[in-house]
Amino acid sequence: MTAMDRYGYELPLLLAGAFRRIIDELHRRLAEQGHPDLRPAYGFALQAIGADGCTVSDLGRRLGVSKQAATKTTAKLAALGYVDRTPDPADARAVLLTVTPHGRAALTESARIFEELRAEWKKTLGATRLRALEDDLAKLTPSETPTPLIDLPGWFH
Amino acid sequence: MTAMDRYGYELPLLLAGAFRRIIDELHRRLAEQGHPDLRPAYGFALQAIGADGCTVSDLGRRLGVSKQAATKTTAKLAALGYVDRTPDPADARAVLLTVTPHGRAALTESARIFEELRAEWKKTLGATRLRALEDDLAKLTPSETPTPLIDLPGWFH
DNA sequence: ACTATTTCGGCAACCGGGTTGACGATCGAC
DNA sequence: GTCGATCGTCAACCCGGTTGCCGAAATAGT
Numbered sequence: 001m002t003a004m005d006r007y008g009y010e011l012p013l014l015l016a017g018a019f020r021r022i023i024d025e026l027h028r029r030l031a032e033q034g035h036p037d038l039r040p041a042y043g044f045a046l047q048a049i050g051a052d053g054c055t056v057s058d059l060g061r062r063l064g065v066s067k068q069a070a071t072k073t074t075a076k077l078a079a080l081g082y083v084d085r086t087p088d089p090a091d092a093r094a095v096l097l098t099v100t101p102h103g104r105a106a107l108t109e110s111a112r113i114f115e116e117l118r119a120e121w122k123k124t125l126g127a128t129r130l131r132a133l134e135d136d137l138a139k140l141t142p143s144e145t146p147t148p149l150i151d152l153p154g155w156f157h
Numbered sequence: 158m159t160a161m162d163r164y165g166y167e168l169p170l171l172l173a174g175a176f177r178r179i180i181d182e183l184h185r186r187l188a189e190q191g192h193p194d195l196r197p198a199y200g201f202a203l204q205a206i207g208a209d210g211c212t213v214s215d216l217g218r219r220l221g222v223s224k225q226a227a228t229k230t231t232a233k234l235a236a237l238g239y240v241d242r243t244p245d246p247a248d249a250r251a252v253l254l255t256v257t258p259h260g261r262a263a264l265t266e267s268a269r270i271f272e273e274l275r276a277e278w279k280k281t282l283g284a285t286r287l288r289a290l291e292d293d294l295a296k297l298t299p300s301e302t303p304t305p306l307i308d309l310p311g312w313f314h
Numbered sequence: 315a316c317t318a319t320t321t322c323g324g325c326a327a328c329c330g331g332g333t334t335g336a337c338g339a340t341c342g343a344c
Numbered sequence: 345g346t347c348g349a350t351c352g353t354c355a356a357c358c359c360g361g362t363t364g365c366c367g368a369a370a371t372a373g374t
Binding site: 315316317318319320321322323324325326327328329330331332333334335336337338339340341342343344 | 351372
């Protein structure tokens with residue numbers, strides 16, 4: 001019973017469309033909540049720095065990018081007031097990145113919006129279908145990808 | 158029964174991961190089949206030009222990017238031998254883009270690989286689950302997005 | 315028929331997020 | 345103490361986009 005199978009090329013389109021939709025919607029709502037300047041890339045970085053903070057090199061490793069790229073991102077993050085850069089007392093070479101209260105606010109707001117969006121999907125799809133969707137996607141995205149989205153922009157090698 | 162719902166932030170990660178996986182795998186196999194230099198962006202453009210060809214401006218409109226961007230892409234596509242640029246006999250301003258045999262080969266090969274990949278997903282998920290997944294994704298990506306993936310790279314506004 | 319407006323394509327400059335290469339400064343091991 | 349690894353940064357570049365501007369050609373208006 002192969003009646004009406006979709007074309008293979010539709011799958012990536014659907015995945016990309018759904019992804020874009022979530023991210024766009026997230027940032028639309030974040031902008032409304034007082035974070036209009038938090039670009040997706042910054043959000044990921046902020047998340048990666050986390051409550052405990054880390055150094056620039058750490059951040060680079062966590063995001064799977066070079067230290068140079070991490071330096072650039074943190075510069076912007078700092079300029080926007082989302083993180084503080086303080087010298088590491090234990091290592092004179094290192095710079096400690098810590099999330100500011102403003103940054104923390106953005107993180108909690110993000111988490112809230114993500115749950116909000118998932119709740120909306122749940123309403124449209126039903127709890128069972130949504131969970132099935134997540135499980136199926138997980139099944140097809142082996143652990144292999146540590147930070148699957150970070151190099152999305154540059155994933156055109 | 159809300160036992161063990163996933164976090165809201167996992168959904169976009171799963172979507173992005175799955176998308177990346179498909180595209181990466183597509184281009185890995187394309188490279189094996191003699192198209193190592195066909196970047197994802199070029200593939201989309203090639204697809205957009207299509208069997209009938211079009212002008213540079215057309216291409217820009219189809220991809221949802223500026224004519225300048227379309228010009229740049231076609232220049233690379235032409236340099237790689239995937240398209241021909243010929244003057245339009247009916248309009249001295251226009252340039253006609255046509256897919257070369259090499260380009261046509263890449264397109265058919267892409268289509269084949271997409272079906273191959275979908276078949277693999279089908280094997281892992283089962284026909285029913287796969288179709289459910291596609292339908293659910295479609296449900297959440299309203300028509301609103303004409304070319305959902307093209308400005309993925311630049312979707313950081 | 316002759317303007318006036320639109321459209322076509324390309325040039326130049328820039329942006330955002332990446333890369334590599336080189337570098338001085340510091341740390342840690344021996 | 346010296347030497348190799350690591351820390352963060354500067355500079356230059358890549359890639360896919362953008363806007364602004366332009367001349368040349370097509371089309372509309374009268």
